[in-house]
Amino acid sequence: MFFKKIFTLIFAFSFAWTINASAKTQIEWLQWFAAENTRDFYEGLVDEFEAANPNISVKLVTQPFGKVRESIVTDSAVGVGSDVLGLNMPWTTGFLKSDILEPLDAYMSKGSNSFKTANLVQAPIGKINGKTWMVPLNAFPFVMHVNMDLVKKAGFSKPPTSWSELKEQAVAISNLGDGISGIGMPLSSQPPSNGPILTFLPLLYSNGGRIMDGTSPNFDNAKVVETLNFINDLRKSGAMAPGFASRTGGVDLEEFIAGRSGFLISPGVHASAVATRNPDLNYDLVRVPTNGVNAYRVHGWELGIASKSKHKEEAWKFIDFLLSKEVNAKVAKASRALPGNLDSLDLVSGGATPVMKTQMNILSGDEPVEELRQAPSAVASWSIMTEEMQSMLRGDQSAKEAASKVQSRWLDLIS
Amino acid sequence: MRSALIADLNKDMQKILNNISNESIPYLFLLPCLLILGSLLSVPLYKVVEYSLYDNVIVQKNPSFVGLENYKEILGDIAFWKATLNTIIFTVGSVIGHLIIGTSLALLVNTDINPKARTLFRSLLILPWIFTAVVVAVNWQLLLNPFGIINYGLDKLGIINEPLDWLGDPSLAMWSLLLISTWRGYPFIMVSFLSGLQSIPKELYEAAEIDGAGFFGKFWHVTIPQLKPVIYGVALLDLIWTFQLFPLVWLTTGGGPGRSTEVLSTMTFRYAFVNFEFSQASTVAVSILIISAAFTIFYLRNEKSRI
Numbered sequence: 011m012f013f014k015k016i017f018t019l020i021f022a023f024s025f026a027w028t029i030n031a032s033a034k035t036q037i038e039w040l041q042w043f044a045a046e047n048t049r050d051f052y053e054g055l056v057d058e059f060e061a062a063n064p065n066i067s068v069k070l071v072t073q074p075f076g077k078v079r080e081s082i083v084t085d086s087a088v089g090v091g092s093d094v095l096g097l098n099m100p101w102t103t104g105f106l107k108s109d110i111l112e113p114l115d116a117y118m119s120k121g122s123n124s125f126k127t128a129n130l131v132q133a134p135i136g137k138i139n140g141k142t143w144m145v146p147l148n149a150f151p152f153v154m155h156v157n158m159d160l161v162k163k164a165g166f167s168k169p170p171t172s173w174s175e176l177k178e179q180a181v182a183i184s185n186l187g188d189g190i191s192g193i194g195m196p197l198s199s200q201p202p203s204n205g206p207i208l209t210f211l212p213l214l215y216s217n218g219g220r221i222m223d224g225t226s227p228n229f230d231n232a233k234v235v236e237t238l239n240f241i242n243d244l245r246k247s248g249a250m251a252p253g254f255a256s257r258t259g260g261v262d263l264e265e266f267i268a269g270r271s272g273f274l275i276s277p278g279v280h281a282s283a284v285a286t287r288n289p290d291l292n293y294d295l296v297r298v299p300t301n302g303v304n305a306y307r308v309h310g311w312e313l314g315i316a317s318k319s320k321h322k323e324e325a326w327k328f329i330d331f332l333l334s335k336e337v338n339a340k341v342a343k344a345s346r347a348l349p350g351n352l353d354s355l356d357l358v359s360g361g362a363t364p365v366m367k368t369q370m371n372i373l374s375g376d377e378p379v380e381e382l383r384q385a386p387s388a389v390a391s392w393s394i395m396t397e398e399m400q401s402m403l404r405g406d407q408s409a410k411e412a413a414s415k416v417q418s419r420w421l422d423l424i425s
Numbered sequence: 426m427r428s429a430l431i432a433d434l435n436k437d438m439q440k441i442l443n444n445i446s447n448e449s450i451p452y453l454f455l456l457p458c459l460l461i462l463g464s465l466l467s468v469p470l471y472k473v474v475e476y477s478l479y480d481n482v483i484v485q486k487n488p489s490f491v492g493l494e495n496y497k498e499i500l501g502d503i504a505f506w507k508a509t510l511n512t513i514i515f516t517v518g519s520v521i522g523h524l525i526i527g528t529s530l531a532l533l534v535n536t537d538i539n540p541k542a543r544t545l546f547r548s549l550l551i552l553p554w555i556f557t558a559v560v561v562a563v564n565w566q567l568l569l570n571p572f573g574i575i576n577y578g579l580d581k582l583g584i585i586n587e588p589l590d591w592l593g594d595p596s597l598a599m600w601s602l603l604l605i606s607t608w609r610g611y612p613f614i615m616v617s618f619l620s621g622l623q624s625i626p627k628e629l630y631e632a633a634e635i636d637g638a639g640f641f642g643k644f645w646h647v648t649i650p651q652l653k654p655v656i657y658g659v660a661l662l663d664l665i666w667t668f669q670l671f672p673l674v675w676l677t678t679g680g681g682p683g684r685s686t687e688v689l690s691t692m693t694f695r696y697a698f699v700n701f702e703f704s705q706a707s708t709v710a711v712s713i714l715i716i717s718a719a720f721t722i723f724y725l726r727n728e729k730s731r732i
Binding site for chain 2: 387397
């Protein structure tokens with residue numbers, strides 16, 4: 011009799027637990043953000059969301075940046091995968107071809123949202139095919155990170171502001187010897203092989219150039235050739251670190267953090283890696299030296315919903331939570347970037363470091379440029395740019411020839 | 426009389442049924458394994474071949490059947506033939522490197538020295554086989570970096586005047602990759618040959634010595650003929666593995682600079698995950714499959730003839 015009662019109790023509890031568990035909806039969030047120098051921060055955010063929404067649980071799936079794009083494609087192909095997706099703007103057209111993303115217009119027009127669409131950073135929410143596909147979690151400009159000790163050692167008091175000053179200072183820093191280089195050019199073919207978009211595009215935009223004409227490739231124009239010539243000139247004058255064709259973006263960052271490069275053109279978010287990994291570095295952050303135009307490549311971490319998700323409403327609820335004023339400010343501070351919801355700007359600017367303030371000045375005063383979101387086969391086009399720039403820097407072809415080849419190969423790719 | 430006939434017939438039937446059930450029992454035990462293995466192998470294989478016959482699968486919701494069009498396109502693409510040539514150079518070069526280094530080291534660690542020292546050397550020399558491709562790639566990138574230790578050493582020895590970009594110079598990248606692949610793959614050959622060497626009767630060497638054979642004479646006339654079956658089998662196996670090797674190449678050079686180290690496996694990945702052209706990726710994958718299958722048939726025939 012006693013055992014019967016115990017058994018009944020256990021059964022009743024199990025049943026109640028099962029009912030409770032099945033009432034809870036689990037959504038999955040695939041991203042690379044939690045791998046970027048923010049230990050336990052995103053886990054804390056998930057806990058906060060779950061406490062406020064007891065019927066939803068969030069499974070955090072963190073992968074390296076280079077792996078996330080592949081996972082999204084393969085998951086979608088087999089019909090499994092995450093509900094909330096961490097996205098990068100240049101992936102957009104490729105994902106739209108495969109019908110991976112859910113349009114967000116209906117969700118964004120909800121009156122219950124914690125943010126106003128007009129307050130979001132605008133680049134990611136611009137419509138493609140008449141619809142919005144992603145929202146910005148944060149934003150950061152491409153900047154130039156500067157090793158001030160090397161600048162001073164080379165005989166200069168301030169970081170360069172123009173192309174001619176950049177060349178002069180980079181040459182002087184390279185001449186210091188002992189394995190020190192002025193600037194690195196990460197043009198390795200290794201995945202993600204995105205060197206040109208890290209260094210070439212920011213320089214091109216500061217020269218007033220573009221690689222797209224609307225949604226069509228337009229690589230063989232005078233501004234592109236002029237920028238390629240400048241990069242070639244950096245190599246010929248000895249300003250560039252040797253081994254450009256085997257230098258990855260990661261190595262370029264590590265060399266700067268280790269104090270072996272004078273300058274690093276990369277996203278402002280790398281300030282976080284520099285500050286945490288080498289706090290002793292006499293470090294500054296400035297706008298990319300210009301050739302007459304104050305424009306910057308705007309970049310950020312975006313969020314979207316998988317079209318095959320079975321829990322789209324819950325997924326949006328989580329995105330809405332991440333974009334709310336306080337939470338978005340916390341995300342921005344943790345990633346040392348600007349908030350995707352500009353309403354959070356006042357919370358972020360309170361107690362902001364000089365490095366963060368410089369980024370804010372660039373964002374508020376200069377022209378933002380983002381071309382890759384609507385570029386056809388953007389990711390494949392990076393490889394082509396990398397290969398042709400490698401060939402140019404080896405001296406196998408001129409800047410003009412490199413530009414023409416990229417243009418024709420890019421057109422072949424999308425034909 | 427009639428009932429006796431029926432009884433005999435029943436007995437015979439029972440016997441046949443018993444035989445069938447006795448014979449089929451082993452197959453029943455094998456069935457789950459065969460089903461799992463069969464589905465794990467045949468389904469992906471079928472899908473890859475099927476994908477290669479369609480136009481832009483996965484990316485398009487309703488891909489259309491194009492027959493052998495993808496094969497025609499790939500076979501007419503100069504990049505495919507360049508990748509094929511690179512694959513042959515990489516595979517043959519790696520296997521030759523593995524055989525030379527593996528055999529030499531097997532002979533060294535088979536010599537009659539202090540047993541503790543011999544065990545230590547054997548353990549150390551097998552290490553490259555234990556490391557994952559990522560670790561191997563990262564370490565060799567550091568070693569071969571323009572500011573790395575290899576350039577430093579060559580500079581100090583006065584062999585070079587300026588640092589070489591081993592993995593970024595098209596004329597050096599394939600050689601560097603072969604060096605890395607040889608370093609990574611020789612332990613398998615070394616271990617296989619070591620076991621082969623230990624099974625060669627000592628009397629053969631003694632007889633050769635009596636006949637006046639020196640080190641090379643014994644190696645050429647005793648060791649090589651005795652190891653021949655092992656060499657043939659292991660070399661074929663190595664050929665099959667190296668032919669489809671992907672991670673080491675992708676993580677070390679990414680097929681570059683340019684496409685100077687692009688092999689068929691990296692080309693497959695590039696088509697699939699860089700260009701999102703899964704049909705073309707499947708077509709290249711099928712070509713790898715056909716060549717690997719040919720090597721495998723050779724290997725199996727060799728193994729059969731040994732039995």
